[in-house]
Amino acid sequence: MKNAYPISKKLFDIFALFTREPFVQFYTKELEFYSNGNGVLLGLISMDLIDGDYYTCILSRDSSRQYRAESVEGNIPTIEQARSWIDTKMGSDAITYHENVEYFDVFKGRTSEKQTHPNYKLLKESESFSSAREVIKEVSYHYKDIDGNFIDQFQSINGFDARVWELYLFCFFREQYFSFERNHEAPDYLVEKFGPKIAIEAVIVSRKTALSKVLEHKSSEEIQEALSNDVPLMYGSALFSKVKKEYWKRDHVQNMPFVIAIADFHDDFSMTWSFGALSEYLYGYKYSSSFDDDGKLLIEPVQVEGYKKRNGTIVPSGFFFQPGSENVSAVIFSSCATLSKFNRIGKQAGLGSGNVELIRTISYHDHDPNASEPALLSYKVCEASDESWSEGIIIYHNPNANILLNPDLFDERVAQAFFQNGFIKSVMPEVFPYSSSTLNLIVKE
Structure with missing residues (x-):
């Protein structure tokens, strides 16, 4: 040829x-x-x-x-x-080539330098994120800007993380063979798969600490303290901000599952350790583990009553059991939906600079029934890698929902959680990362 x-x-x-x-x-x-x-x-x-x-x-x-x-x-x-x-x-002259085109350009400069998110600058200018840049360009060509402010927010300090999350969900639902109906400003997405429709509203736990050039890891003690109270409160605040808007009452959302998709960007690397706080907050239980004399893992549910705000107010645990939440069919979460996800997807497709090497480390679900800790794996991202958009997604189903979300609408790459008698029953894919981090290296000969 x-x-x-x-x-x-x-x-x-x-x-x-x-x-x-x-x-x-x-x-x-x-x-x-x-x-x-x-x-x-x-x-x-x-x-x-x-x-x-x-x-x-x-x-x-x-x-x-x-x-x-x-x-x-x-x-x-x-x-x-x-x-x-x-x-x-x-090789035929009959093929049409389109030149001098006008298109949706998320990298067209609009936001002032002072208001530009540093991660947007990295995405636009850094060789390390050249693979992500190419992927996001291709995805954005198909994105319909309902609000008319996507580009401004995508570049800004206050909007960048939320817009990255929305772009990621756009890719995830398409990979899961959904079609989009984007004729309404809210909620963010109406998707359809061969008849059944789902309404999705995206939200993030927004930044709570100052942006700095030097990223900082919390100590294990600081993480445990945050998980015990502050992080569940953050998830609760973000979720209830969407419940208050009562999207399910809108004419175009009637009689379909309503889902909130949430991601955590509240601090440097917070998405790598805040995973467990969400399930605890949603279902109102945490779990202790021990082993019997035969080495069999024993799980004991411990009910969580609530969390204390700084003003002393007690916020009850168990989002799915609170008034109003029966209108939420499920909550979707991923700890991996960051720029690094786009970078890895692009790298394994051969896009971006050949001078960049990506090393990914994940803690992932161990399918051994007696495993009490995740397994760990590090690997070099290359064209033999096979990460999907769906990898890292978990759907928490609401046992009290007025309209249940059909789990069969999603394939085996998606983790799904169901609550019954104090226990979370999870259906886990072959590979499910609880957390993911990627090291970007410039390697020039």
């Missing part, structure tokens, strides 16, 4: 995640992926799962820089003929 060059599925998925409609998975199987060498054109060979023949497609960018089908051919008898079609079409 002289005009078409093979590329990985991971790279094609970044370009075409929002181009392909979710339903195509049921009648075609994607086999091979191509580029014309500079990414202006993409090629795809698929097998028709009904007839067993092949489909081919050439995609080019439209005026919004989204990849769209430019030329499609079906009923091709052999894959060799399909490859020949791709190669010929990629």
Whole structure:
């Protein structure tokens, strides 16, 4: 082939995640992926799962820089003929190239230097985050700015973390084969999968400490003290801020599950250690562990009554058991939805600078029934890595919800938690990180 060059599925998925409609998975199987060498054109060979023949497609960018089908051919008898079609079409003058386009540019300078988030500066300028930069560009081409202020907030000190979380959720739900209906300002997303719809409102635990150039780790004593009271209160404040808005009463949200998606950005590295405080706050229990004489792990539930604010007010534990929360079908959480997630996804697809080396360390769920601690793993992120957008998501289902969220709408890559008789029953994927950190290294020969 002289005009078409093979590329990985991971790279094609970044370009075409929002181009392909979710339903195509049921009648075609994607086999091979191509580029014309500079990414202006993409090629795809698929097998028709009904007839067993092949489909081919050439995609080019439209005026919004989204990849769209430019030329499609079906009923091709052999894959060799399909490859020949791709190669010929990629060299054809009949293919449309879109130039001088106008598109949604999240890196267009708008926010003043003083109000710009330092992590946005890293994303825009640093070689270390070049992979994330390329991924976020591709994702943003498909993002519909309902509020009209996304770019300003994405760049700003007060809005950057929240907007990164929203972009991550955009990728997660699409990877889970949901379609988006974005005709309303609130809640943030209405998604649909072959009929059933879900309303999602995104929220974060916002920054509580000053931003500084030197990131600081808390001591284990400081972490335990924060987990015992302050962090559950932070989660509670963020969640109830959304409950008060009563999104479920809006006409376009009627009779569907309403879900709050929350992430923790309250301090440096807080998302790496605050995981357990959320489940404790949602269900009102924490758990002690011990081993019997045979080495079997024993779990004992301990009910948590509440938490004390600085003014002395007691806030009850057990969000799902408080008045008003019956309108919340579930809470979605991830400890991994940071810039580093976008960076790793891009790196494993071959995007970004070749001078950057990413070393990821995760504490992840140990499936040994007698394991009382997470397992640990460090690895170099490369094109053989296979991290998904879904990895790290956990869905906490509300046992008292007026409208239950159907767990079958999500695949086996997603962790799901259910509460019964004082215990949290979890369905865990093969790999579920409780926390994740990534070391960025510049390696130049």
